[in-house]
Amino acid sequence: MTITDAHRATAWQVQSLLMGYPDEQLLGRFPLLRAVTRTLPTALAEPLTAFLDHAETTALTELAAAYVATFDHRRRFSPYLTYFAYGDTRKRGMALLRFKHAYRTAGLELDGTSDGAELPDHLAVVLEFAATGDLAVGQRLLIEHRAGLELMRLGLHEAGSPWARVLDSVSATLPPLGRREHEKVARLAAEGPPEEEVGLAPFPPSGGLP
Template sequence: MTTTDAHRATAWQVQSLLMGYPDEEAVARLPLLRAATGTLPAALAAPLTAFLEHAEATPQIDLAADYVATFDHRKRFSPYLTYFAYGDTRKRGMALLRFKHAYRAAGLELDDGELPDHLAVVLEFAATGDPVVGLRLMTEHRAGLELIRLGLHEAGSPWAHVLESVSATLPSLGRHEHEAIARLAAEGPPEEEVGLAPFAPPEYMPQGGPR
């Protein structure tokens, strides 16, 4: 089955919901997500099916605890894409504004307190807002996405399957992307230069790193 734009939009919507916090409402939605996954090509569907099988077999309280331990307590798996490109620096604040402006241009407004670079938010935007801009935002932060994917695989996390499906919706990695991933893995995110104040408004600057 050839992957179409409609397939990508469906995959991004499913991936977005699976990258959110797995509360009771999210778990109740799993059968619907499985049905949507069944319409996708194997490269997108197989990883999602693997995750869905795990989620369906895991008590909600355990799934939620695993989510918090994975994404809220470990910067290595931060779902906030600009963290990998800019760390907790002033440049990250400007990058967050760029995401926010992209959403606003498509007529979307985020809830208060919701950072625009969370992978679940970016995937939702790509699925229902502007697929071209959404794809570009993910491609621009591909090194961080791949680092999350590789790290989750290494840790044996079930969410590695979701990242595998996300990666399958994006263009193939080229030499420059491979080099950027290797450099990021070796050096980590940038650190703030001493004595420089942030240029972005305070509400767009991360506080104490990603949740």
């Protein structure tokens, strides 16, 4: 089955929810997410089904603890896309503004002051924007940060994380990696994000990643 823009939008919406913190509300949506996933091409659906199979047979407290340990405590798996490209340097602030501008142009405004509000480059936020805001712009943002996405995907697989399957599905919505993209991933794995004289701790080693 050919992957259409409608398939991508649907997949991004499901992926966005699964990349958020797992709570009772998400648990209640699993039957709907599974039903929607069945309408997608195999390359997008199979990884999402595998994650849902795991999530539905795992205690919510255990799943939530794994999410925090993976995404909140390990920079290597940071869900904030600009971190991979800019680290904690001053340039990252400008990159965040670009995300905000893209959302604002599409008529969306993030409330960065509310409790629990995510930064605009959080993968779940970007996926939701791509699904419901502006598909073309959202896809471009994902492609621009493809090296970070791919590094996170490979690292999650290496760590045996169930969220690796969600990243597999995200990757399947994007064009295949070319030689230049593979080189960017390898360079990022070897060198880590850029650093600045602001006390940034060294990027954790990437183990066996390319």
